[in-house]
Amino acid sequence: MGGLRHIQKGEVRMAAIEATGLVKTFKGRKTTVKALDGIDLDVPEGTVLGLLGPNGAGKTTTVRVLTTLMKPDAGTARVLGHDVVTEADTVRSLVGLSGQYAAVDELLTGRENLWMFGRLYRLSSQQAKQRAEELLATFDLTEAADRILKTYSGGMRRRLDLAGSLIAHPKVLFLDEPTTGLDPRSRLDLWQIIRDRVREGVTILLTTQYLEEADELADSIAVVDHGSVIARGTADELKAKVGGERIEVVVHDPGDTVRALELLTGALRIADPESTTLEEHTRRITVPAPGGSSALVDVIRTLDAADIRIADIGLRRPTLDDVFLTLTGHEAEQKESL
Amino acid sequence: MSAELPARVNPIGRALSDAGVLAWRSLKRIPRTPDMLIYATIQPIMFVLLFAYVFGNAIPIPGFPGPRAYREFLMSGIFAQTMAFAVASASVGLADDMSKGLIDRFRSLPMARSGVIAGRVVGDLVFNAFVMLIMVLCGFIVGWRWHNGFGQALAAFAILLLFAFAMLWVGALIGLSVGGPEVASSAGLIWLFPLTFLSNAFVPTPQLPSALQPVAEWNPISSIVAACRHLFGNPSPFASPDGFPAQHPVWLSLIWCVAIIVVFAPLAVRKYRSATGH
Ligand SMILES: Nc1ncnc2c1ncn2[C@@H]1O[C@H](COP(=O)(O)OP(=O)(O)OP(=O)(O)O)[C@@H](O)[C@H]1O
Ligand SMILES: [Mg+2]
Numbered sequence: 001m002g003g004l005r006h007i008q009k010g011e012v013r014m015a016a017i018e019a020t021g022l023v024k025t026f027k028g029r030k031t032t033v034k035a036l037d038g039i040d041l042d043v044p045e046g047t048v049l050g051l052l053g054p055n056g057a058g059k060t061t062t063v064r065v066l067t068t069l070m071k072p073d074a075g076t077a078r079v080l081g082h083d084v085v086t087e088a089d090t091v092r093s094l095v096g097l098s099g100q101y102a103a104v105d106e107l108l109t110g111r112e113n114l115w116m117f118g119r120l121y122r123l124s125s126q127q128a129k130q131r132a133e134e135l136l137a138t139f140d141l142t143e144a145a146d147r148i149l150k151t152y153s154g155g156m157r158r159r160l161d162l163a164g165s166l167i168a169h170p171k172v173l174f175l176d177e178p179t180t181g182l183d184p185r186s187r188l189d190l191w192q193i194i195r196d197r198v199r200e201g202v203t204i205l206l207t208t209q210y211l212e213e214a215d216e217l218a219d220s221i222a223v224v225d226h227g228s229v230i231a232r233g234t235a236d237e238l239k240a241k242v243g244g245e246r247i248e249v250v251v252h253d254p255g256d257t258v259r260a261l262e263l264l265t266g267a268l269r270i271a272d273p274e275s276t277t278l279e280e281h282t283r284r285i286t287v288p289a290p291g292g293s294s295a296l297v298d299v300i301r302t303l304d305a306a307d308i309r310i311a312d313i314g315l316r317r318p319t320l321d322d323v324f325l326t327l328t329g330h331e332a333e334q335k336e337s338l
Numbered sequence: 339m340s341a342e343l344p345a346r347v348n349p350i351g352r353a354l355s356d357a358g359v360l361a362w363r364s365l366k367r368i369p370r371t372p373d374m375l376i377y378a379t380i381q382p383i384m385f386v387l388l389f390a391y392v393f394g395n396a397i398p399i400p401g402f403p404g405p406r407a408y409r410e411f412l413m414s415g416i417f418a419q420t421m422a423f424a425v426a427s428a429s430v431g432l433a434d435d436m437s438k439g440l441i442d443r444f445r446s447l448p449m450a451r452s453g454v455i456a457g458r459v460v461g462d463l464v465f466n467a468f469v470m471l472i473m474v475l476c477g478f479i480v481g482w483r484w485h486n487g488f489g490q491a492l493a494a495f496a497i498l499l500l501f502a503f504a505m506l507w508v509g510a511l512i513g514l515s516v517g518g519p520e521v522a523s524s525a526g527l528i529w530l531f532p533l534t535f536l537s538n539a540f541v542p543t544p545q546l547p548s549a550l551q552p553v554a555e556w557n558p559i560s561s562i563v564a565a566c567r568h569l570f571g572n573p574s575p576f577a578s579p580d581g582f583p584a585q586h587p588v589w590l591s592l593i594w595c596v597a598i599i600v601v602f603a604p605l606a607v608r609k610y611r612s613a614t615g616h
Contacts, residue, residue: 067446093448103439107367119359120449122352148370164443 014081016172016203017043017066021075024061024227035061036072037227043205045171048198050218051207052323058227059207060100063176066205067097079172093121096165100176100207102157104149110136110160111145114167121168128167135163139193155186162193173197175206179213191216211235211323223327231327242318242326247289247299252309254283260308261285267302268295289315353450360457361464364431368465375465378427379472382420386412386473389540390480400544402573406481411573413473413482414494414566415539418559420466420473421502422534426526427462428509433522436514441613452607455514459506466502470495485571494569497591501562504598510606514613539563542575551577555584558594565591 024036035058043049051059064070068088077084079091104113118128136142139159179187214221215235223231251260261278264287277286289295296315394408435441444454484491513522537560543551564587567574576584583590
């Protein structure tokens with residue numbers, strides 16, 4: 001638990017979300033899919049858990065069970081101490097959910113959508129109106145408030161959807177792939193909105209396919225594949241598992257590759273020659289870079305001093321693919337058509 | 339800034355309030371999809387024109403001579419058929435909500451289980467009242483009239499709306515059971531065509547093959563049609579004039595409506611609880 005940003009050492013926090021042994025099987029006519037195969041989760045209050053996994057890993061199913069939309073076949077889950085099956089109504093009034101696809105009424109305006117959700121969260125008409133205004137302002141949608149949602153862009157829709165899940169000031173927020181399909185700018189905006197919620201003390205479970213996103217937002221990460229958690233830890237811990245950052249150098253002159261690798265092994269004090277690679281035909285060398293960008297400087301200095309010309313150089317961070325390759329032995333699968 | 343546990347609200351008040359909010363939503367949507375109203379009225383208007391001016395001339399009404407008899411006979415059939423097609427508005431609407439993930443969202447809110455469907459049904463009822471108004475105007479244009487006074491005519495319209503209300507629950511069940519809005523539209527309508535043609539809506543039952551006559555006279559759609567003809571004072575021939583459907587058309591229509599609601603409303607709400615989006 002060493003890496004949790006928001007937790008003081010020694011402080012004990014109540015679990016806002018805890019799940020034990022969740023199992024969910026979908027039976028079709030011909031096939032049965034075990035979407036959840038014993039998921040265990042434990043999210044301390046006020047922290048962010050990133051549920052990271054490829055298509056079909058069981059992320060959405062987990063969220064659906066935790067938000068009472070679906071009953072698990074086995075296992076139990078509690079949100080703020082309330083059982084999601086036997087106390088579903090209480091759980092619903094305490095959590096906010098923003099699903100994988102923005103679930104808003106296309107024919108209502110932004111303002112009308114938020115008013116409607118407010119009313120359904122049991123606010124009075126006046127309170128709902130007021131809350132809608134606040135959220136429209138927070139999410140920078142005031143100008144578009146009276147347009148029907150058909151005319152909204154994907155990012156605006158997503159923001160409105162998220163606003164809808166915040167109406168009742170939930171203490172626990174479930175965000176299913178909140179930034180999938182957004183352009184980089186909208187993604188940054190949404191990250192900021194999520195961070196603001198964290199600052200208010202909201203516990204968040206967010207699913208994502210991007211390690212980078214989990215890295216940015218989550219205090220701890222659970223990697224799911226085929227319905228179970230195959231690794232957990234902070235982003236740094238996970239990256240360490242896949243060997244951390246690496247430096248890729250393409251040298252200009254094919255004759256320099258072997259000499260360059262020898263120099264770098266010495267300069268970076270690399271003990272294990274197995275951790276380096278050399279591709280003759282692309283003139284590409286990769287070496288582990290425990291120090292990140294400072295190692296990059298070392299590499300450039302060393303090669304420059306030896307008069308080896310560099311065609312290309314870069315620091316390569318481990319990607320989701322690297323994590324999966326290492327943890328499961330298979331690549332993150334592309335979206336299968338079902 | 340914290341989410342308090344909701345105060346215990348009276349569950350009936352809560353259900354009504356949720357249904358009200360969702361009905362408001364449906365009503366807001368109606369003027370924003372004018373094409374819905376056009377599609378919903380174009381088919382019955384075509385039926386009126388086709389039957390009144392093409393087939394109708396070949397269909398005599400037993401006991402009611404004269405060229406206007408068929409049009410007087412026809413309109414109640416058209417009204418009932420139009421209301422039966424309310425099935426489609428509910429099934430398409432709910433299937434659409436489901437495919438857009440809205441049903442999931444509503445299910446994640448602390449709202450009454452019946453709220454979404456009830457709201458939809460009320461909104462669609464208003465929509466179908468509009469459609470009926472247009473059909474009544476259409477009837478006046480082709481020469482249909484009521485003859486027993488405005489009070490009885492109102493009673494007939496009330497029965498038609500009650501029937502639409504009942505059929506909306508059937509539509510809700512269908513909409514929540516099928517995959518998407520396209521399937522919902524055909525699944526909602528496909529069985530209605532044989533049902534309306536096996537009724538007294540367009541052809542007097544005495545003219546049907548005798549094996550089909552009892553089926554056609556007990557058919558729920560026929561009961562609505564017969565009740566309307568009775569209340570409007572329009573021709574209403576029966577193959578077996580002493581049978582219960584001929585003697586008590588209004589009662590039979592009410593029994594059918596209540597029976598449909600009692601069966602389908604709980605089924606639809608149960609389906610809603612377990613419905614999963616995509
Ligand atoms: N309603 C359902 N009926 C049948 N199978 C389902 C259903 N929902 C999910 N599944 C299956 O369960 C598995 C897990 O699905 P889930 O939606 O939880 O994955 P996910 O991690 O959210 O994937 P994605 O990144 O594509 O959203 C998949 O194989 C999926 O096909
Ligand atoms: Mg998903």
